[in-house]
Amino acid sequence: MKPPKVFSLPKFPRLAENNIRKEFLEDVQYQRLIEADPELWFRHPG
Numbered sequence: 001m002k003p004p005k006v007f008s009l010p011k012f013p014r015l016a017e018n019n020i021r022k023e024f025l026e027d028v029q030y031q032r033l034i035e036a037d038p039e040l041w042f043r044h045p046g
Helices: 027-036
Strands: none
Touching: none
16 A cells, blocks of 8 residues: 655754855865775775
8 A cells, every 4th residue: 555645845944054065075185085094984996
């Protein structure tokens, strides 16, 4: 048995964010970061 469809979503309060990301790493910066610590969890396995 399928659950009923949702036709409207409830409103959820949003928190004010004062530390939003404004910049990202360039490829060269990312490569330097990985070379500095090869055990980082976000290192690509290939």
